[in-house]
Amino acid sequence: MFFAEPEFLEIFDFKLIEGNKEKLAEPNNAFISESTARKYFGSKNPIGLPISVDKKTDFKVAGVFEDVPQNSHVKFDILLSYKNLLNIYGQDIENSWGDSGWYTYLLLRPGVDPKAFESKLRPLVEREFGEVLRHYNLTLDLVLQPLTDIHLHSNYMQELEVNGNADTVKYLSLIAVLIMVLAWVNYTNLSTARSLTRAREVGLRKATGAQRSQLVIQFFLETILINIATVFLSLTLISVLLKPFSAFAGIPTDHQVFLRPWFWETIFILFVSGTVLSGIYPVFILTSFKPVDVLKTRFNKTLKGIETRKALVVTQFVMAIGLVAFTISIYKQLSFMRANDLGFSAEQKLVVKLPRVRQAGFASSVEAFRNKILSNPSVNKMCVGTEVPGKQIYWDAGAIKRVGSDDNRNYRILGVDYDYIDLFQLKLAAGRNFSKEFPSDSSALILNEKAVEWMGFKDAESALGKQIDYWGKIYNVIGVVKNYHQESVKQHYMPQIFRFLPYGRGVRGDFTFEINSANPQLTVAKIKNTYSEFFPNNPFEYFFLDEYYNQQYKADELFGKVIGLFSFLAIFITCLGILGLATFMVLQRVKEIGIRKVNGANISEILLLLNKEIIIWVLISIIIASPVAYYFMTIWLTNFASKTSLSWWIFALAGVLALGIALLTVSWQSWKAASRNPVEALRYE
Numbered sequence: 303m304f305f306a307e308p309e310f311l312e313i314f315d316f317k318l319i320e321g322n323k324e325k326l327a328e329p330n331n332a333f334i335s336e337s338t339a340r341k342y343f344g345s346k347n348p349i350g351l352p353i354s355v356d357k358k359t360d361f362k363v364a365g366v367f368e369d370v371p372q373n374s375h376v377k378f379d380i381l382l383s384y385k386n387l388l389n390i391y392g393q394d395i396e397n398s399w400g401d402s403g404w405y406t407y408l409l410l411r412p413g414v415d416p417k418a419f420e421s422k423l424r425p426l427v428e429r430e431f432g433e434v435l436r437h438y439n440l441t442l443d444l445v446l447q448p449l450t451d452i453h454l455h456s457n458y459m460q461e462l463e464v465n466g467n468a469d470t471v472k473y474l475s476l477i478a479v480l481i482m483v484l485a486w487v488n489y490t491n492l493s494t495a496r497s498l499t500r501a502r503e504v505g506l507r508k509a510t511g512a513q514r515s516q517l518v519i520q521f522f523l524e525t526i527l528i529n530i531a532t533v534f535l536s537l538t539l540i541s542v543l544l545k546p547f548s549a550f551a552g553i554p555t556d557h558q559v560f561l562r563p564w565f566w567e568t569i570f571i572l573f574v575s576g577t578v579l580s581g582i583y584p585v586f587i588l589t590s591f592k593p594v595d596v597l598k599t600r601f602n603k604t605l606k607g608i609e610t611r612k613a614l615v616v617t618q619f620v621m622a623i624g625l626v627a628f629t630i631s632i633y634k635q636l637s638f639m640r641a642n643d644l645g646f647s648a649e650q651k652l653v654v655k656l657p658r659v660r661q662a663g664f665a666s667s668v669e670a671f672r673n674k675i676l677s678n679p680s681v682n683k684m685c686v687g688t689e690v691p692g693k694q695i696y697w698d699a700g701a702i703k704r705v706g707s708d709d710n711r712n713y714r715i716l717g718v719d720y721d722y723i724d725l726f727q728l729k730l731a732a733g734r735n736f737s738k739e740f741p742s743d744s745s746a747l748i749l750n751e752k753a754v755e756w757m758g759f760k761d762a763e764s765a766l767g768k769q770i771d772y773w774g775k776i777y778n779v780i781g782v783v784k785n786y787h788q789e790s791v792k793q794h795y796m797p798q799i800f801r802f803l804p805y806g807r808g809v810r811g812d813f814t815f816e817i818n819s820a821n822p823q824l825t826v827a828k829i830k831n832t833y834s835e836f837f838p839n840n841p842f843e844y845f846f847l848d849e850y851y852n853q854q855y856k857a858d859e860l861f862g863k864v865i866g867l868f869s870f871l872a873i874f875i876t877c878l879g880i881l882g883l884a885t886f887m888v889l890q891r892v893k894e895i896g897i898r899k900v901n902g903a904n905i906s907e908i909l910l911l912l913n914k915e916i917i918i919w920v921l922i923s924i925i926i927a928s929p930v931a932y933y934f935m936t937i938w939l940t941n942f943a944s945k946t947s948l949s950w951w952i953f954a955l956a957g958v959l960a961l962g963i964a965l966l967t968v969s970w971q972s973w974k975a976a977s978r979n980p981v982e983a984l985r986y987e
Contacts, residue, residue, distance in 0.1 A: 303380040305387040313409045321365020329385040332361035335369045338379045357659045399431040420446045438701040438710045477868045486580040487614045488879040493584035525581030618876040619923030624931040625869040627956035631935045632862040638946035645786025646691045647727040651847035656811040657837035671836040680819040685721035688811045692851035704757045705769040717803030732762035733781030736802045748781040753797035790854040794943040877967045884968035888975045912972040924957035
């Protein structure tokens, strides 16, 4: 739900089903989505009907819009008149340059250079707010962002939702390209390996007058037909596997993907690239044979391209080993993050939103609620806080400094009660917690170690008893909390200030309960009943903190799953190539193997002879792949404030896996060749 000006519906193209967007300019008007209309009004026409917000303000439905798509930058069910926001908070919020709780969108005229326009905002800030900024030694920049860049590239405070990661998209795109290259390399390898079976065809055609250009056209047409068949098969697989892959990767399915121009452009580019890159080498190898050579029985000794095929197989192994090493590193990093000390306790913590609908004497209701809840033996402790660990702190405040300093900065503010620090088992580096024994604690602050550093104190002990200027009001530092991971361990520690606000900040905040029940859902039901008794007309919204916190790793887990799937595909495709090349190599060496067996070689020696090259290829691939994979993994790990080390065994394990799979792939062909009766190989010589 957002308060919005009517221009919101002009800048964005959300479709109105009923109503006039200008009505959003009038106070007490609301626009609701189709699903919201059905939820509250069923089959009735909602236009003109009232909805109540927080049991305080009645709004009249003035319009209905289509449900917002899942891929929208801003998602909402209800739009309320912006003028009601002014009625709630007063006109001063429009004149306060320090109020950052806004999302502002500009629709520039065609041809306007965003950077040139942005440069004009600096003089505006100086004219309107420069004197105040200099007084507090602060800076303020108004930065423009293209709307389409926000989801993947923005990382400001108070984003509308958890954004994606451009690096992840780049990695997945790169890996998709690598898999395509692996497939093209395979086609090239297998096509040239099949040259032995088609060489006589080429020789006969040339001997009967066929020109090389005619053969090039013929073989290119074959390649084109194969790629056309591949395109149709791929489109079929996309249709069939799109939903299962969406469920596997946790990505919403775009059912309109076939209607997107970029999709068909990509298919066309891949088709042309695949046809040229996978076809050009085999075609020119095939058409270069001389009739006098290919019609001899000794042609297999003069067959071209074996060294090139070996190089291509090494290239495949390099890609496959790199992907496997990358997959292992991802899961190692995930394990590291899960095992990392968060600095607080998330176990057995039930979090419930503070009620928005409140009766007079809310503070007394909270204390009565607390007493009744704590009489339940399944509940150990309870606290109130504006945010819990694991959630982004939306309350930030600037112009805060130690008394006597001109260094003003922005800090994350947490409003807490007496039990917050104890319940979450935050560790004190110095000083004490808020206490009922000190009535003056309403004018006291607790800092975390990062805030101590930002304020220029030497250490935690030296910050105790010092005074902090918080918007002109003087507070005393009574304690310092050790740094803990308020958000994911991916994030750096942020400077935090704890204020004593035992009942939240306005309607924002949470109750947190430490429970000890073997049946948590039964405890939740009892807490819900008590909550409804003291705070009627409020939804009971809750979550378990450990489950909520672990959701922050979901994107990385999904990334690991997808990379793992791609690694499997890469290994599978590489194995197909090795199998084809191994089959060809065995055919080339049938008579050699027969002669060796006649001269006394046993099966193990023949197997070693045939597998020796595979081992060499994999060792070369490990040497090439390791530094390349290390480079890309190092870049990926820069996304994490706390990260694991890149151990040597990751690359060794990836190499051993690749070697084992390769040997298993070729062993069957090698064993068949080694165990064959030499008479069969030599009887035609």
